[in-house]
Amino acid sequence: MHIDAKLIPDHSVIEGDICIIGAGAAGISMALEWINTPYNVILLEGGGFDYEPAMQDLYRGKTTGQRYYPLESARLHYFGGTTGHWAGFCSVFDPIDFEKRDWVPYSGWPIKRGDLDAFYVRAQRNLDLGPYEYSYEYWRENDPSLVSLPFDPNAVFNKMWQFSPPTRFGSKYKDTIVNAPNIYLYTYANVTDITANEHASAIKQVTIKNLAGKQHTVKAKCFVLACCSMQNARLLLASNKQAPKGLGNDHDVVGRYFMEHIEIKSAEMWFPDPEQLKLYSIDYGKTKVRAELAITAEKQREHRILNGTASFSPLEAARNQPAFIDIWKSSDPKERAKAFGKFDETERKSKSSNGHNSFQLFTRIEQAPNPNSRISLDTETDALGMRRAMLHWELTPLEKRSIRMIYEIIGRQIGIAGKGRVRLMEYLRDEHDDSWPEFTGGGWHHMGTTRMGTDPKTSVVDANCKVHGISNLFTAGASNYATAAAPNPTLTLVALTLRLSDHLKRSAGIFV
Numbered sequence: 001m002h003i004d005a006k007l008i009p010d011h012s013v014i015e016g017d018i019c020i021i022g023a024g025a026a027g028i029s030m031a032l033e034w035i036n037t038p039y040n041v042i043l044l045e046g047g048g049f050d051y052e053p054a055m056q057d058l059y060r061g062k063t064t065g066q067r068y069y070p071l072e073s074a075r076l077h078y079f080g081g082t083t084g085h086w087a088g089f090c091s092v093f094d095p096i097d098f099e100k101r102d103w104v105p106y107s108g109w110p111i112k113r114g115d116l117d118a119f120y121v122r123a124q125r126n127l128d129l130g131p132y133e134y135s136y137e138y139w140r141e142n143d144p145s146l147v148s149l150p151f152d153p154n155a156v157f158n159k160m161w162q163f164s165p166p167t168r169f170g171s172k173y174k175d176t177i178v179n180a181p182n183i184y185l186y187t188y189a190n191v192t193d194i195t196a197n198e199h200a201s202a203i204k205q206v207t208i209k210n211l212a213g214k215q216h217t218v219k220a221k222c223f224v225l226a227c228c229s230m231q232n233a234r235l236l237l238a239s240n241k242q243a244p245k246g247l248g249n250d251h252d253v254v255g256r257y258f259m260e261h262i263e264i265k266s267a268e269m270w271f272p273d274p275e276q277l278k279l280y281s282i283d284y285g286k287t288k289v290r291a292e293l294a295i296t297a298e299k300q301r302e303h304r305i306l307n308g309t310a311s312f313s314p315l316e317a318a319r320n321q322p323a324f325i326d327i328w329k330s331s332d333p334k335e336r337a338k339a340f341g342k343f344d345e346t347e348r349k350s351k352s353s354n355g356h357n358s359f360q361l362f363t364r365i366e367q368a369p370n371p372n373s374r375i376s377l378d379t380e381t382d383a384l385g386m387r388r389a390m391l392h393w394e395l396t397p398l399e400k401r402s403i404r405m406i407y408e409i410i411g412r413q414i415g416i417a418g419k420g421r422v423r424l425m426e427y428l429r430d431e432h433d434d435s436w437p438e439f440t441g442g443g444w445h446h447m448g449t450t451r452m453g454t455d456p457k458t459s460v461v462d463a464n465c466k467v468h469g470i471s472n473l474f475t476a477g478a479s480n481y482a483t484a485a486a487p488n489p490t491l492t493l494v495a496l497t498l499r500l501s502d503h504l505k506r507s508a509g510i511f512v
């Protein structure tokens with residue numbers, strides 16, 4: 001059922017069993033799980049069904065520290081959320097990503113990779129991916145033309161990726177949600193405040209507002225915050241009537257440990273003869289699977305480095321492509337997304353049927369969890385009177401050292417095999433230089449602002465995504481990530497959301 005919150009009487013009181021805040025990849029995945037259950041589910045979406053500049057402006061905010069994209073164009077604020085923009089790259093986290101690594105401060109999750117396996121299988125379906133298979137051997141058996149470069153498997157392996165069409169949650173799931181008898185989707189229902197009981201140990205209700213000037217109250221037994229990493233933190237921090245530092249923020253952790261994937265050109269790879277390398281190449285919209293080069297867990301341990309991958313494209317094309325951080329500058333995200341089209345076109349034109357001698361190597365690497373890298377609240381307010389989010393993005397020397405080592409390992413392997421040579425880019429050559437070049441960018445992957453853990457002094461939610469100290473408030477999405485791993489976040493955040501949904505169903509007697 002769909003209700004436009006602009007059209008109902010002002011100061012309406014809406015009641016249900018479970019209230020999901022935000023209808024993007026996480027919120028819609030959660031709502032789909034509850035269709036045809038005996039529970040009334042209220043799904044609150046701040047925007048409407050389409051892009052609107054005034055809604056998008058609610059996302060505007062300052063950035064400091066490492067150069068970043070304008071916040072209002074790095075996410076989308078309407079039904080379907082940022083899946084209206086995503087590129088569909090998907091892969092799974094590795095077991096080491098969940099471990100405590102003594103060389104990565106604040107690493108370690110309270111769950112293991114194995115705890116997510118069953119949910120990855122289901123998440124694959126939500127994102128229209130293929131079978132839950134991420135081993136190179138599986139895909140090679142299906143397609144013998146996917147030939148690997150000759151690496152020692154104890155050092156470098158083929159990390160497989162699958163590609164979603166990409167699934168636009170707004171268009172794909174709209175009818176299912178709107179026609180579900182027990183899902184009450186409210187659009188133009190921006191949550192601006194979460195009200196707890198006197199001791200801030202349980203949530204009673206949330207306030208929703210819209211640009212038509214209407215304000216309503218939503219009461220439920222259980223609340224799930226699913227409005228993206230930046231908004232999850234912003235809402236908790238802004239809800240400070242019963243808890244002066246914000247909800248779940250007794251230890252000043254909410255908003256901290258913001259993480260991105262650093263995505264950056266890093267090296268060149270040269271071969272004496274032209275190479276096709278089909279296994280590693282991508283044709284946007286057509287390729288179902290490809291590999292990136294990754295460093296084994298053993299080598300990561302030995303060299304005490306972060307997890308990252310290397311992808312490559314013909315050098316000729318890559319040289320003509322400006323970094324996204326240089327072109328993704330305007331506040332209109334639709335305008336910026338056209339950059340993807342130009343990127344594809346240059347890459348397509350550069351493809352030669354004879355293969356290529358030289359390739360640009362691109363890194364995608366996890367950012368080490370860092371309490372100084374954070375979302376906080378500005379004094380400036382948005383059109384609904386809510387304090388705007390501010391991002392301070394801060395990297396550490398470990399990220400740069402890890403990138404350098406990744407290419408040393410890959411380069412050594414290519415050399416040992418007598419295959420070719422890898423040349424580091426200038427900015428990586430001096431191991432004493434911790435600075436980052438101007439073209440350092442992120443992948444629009446926002447993670448870690450309500451991180452998962454057992455200790456409330458360094459985490460916001462527990463292993464079941466429940467906010468520490470608050471009995472009926474949960475967070476869904478990549479804000480829960482304790483570490484970022486190398487893969488893009490959406491597949492894992494959907495898997496984690498399905499796990500949360502099952503947990504809530506098991507606890508239904510308590511919560512709903």
Ligand SMILES: Cc1cc2nc3c(=O)[nH]c(=O)nc-3n(C[C@H](O)[C@H](O)[C@H](O)COP(=O)(O)OP(=O)(O)OC[C@H]3O[C@@H](n4cnc5c(N)ncnc54)[C@H](O)[C@@H]3O)c2cc1C
Pocket residue numbers: 021022023024025026027044045046047073074075076077078079080081082083085086087088089090189190191192226227228229231235443444445446476477478488489490491493
């Ligand atoms: C250009 C681009 C390319 C990307 N490519 C990839 C990729 O290839 N692979 C990948 O894995 N990921 C990719 N991503 C990231 C991916 O889009 C996100 O990981 C994913 O959409 C996050 O899902 P979410 O549900 O947490 O947040 P969102 O999808 O952003 O959804 C949040 C929802 O909450 C709503 N909302 C926000 N605040 C409120 C409020 N106060 N009250 C009510 N509702 C609210 C929003 O309107 C929105 O609908 C990309 C992102 C961008 C921008």
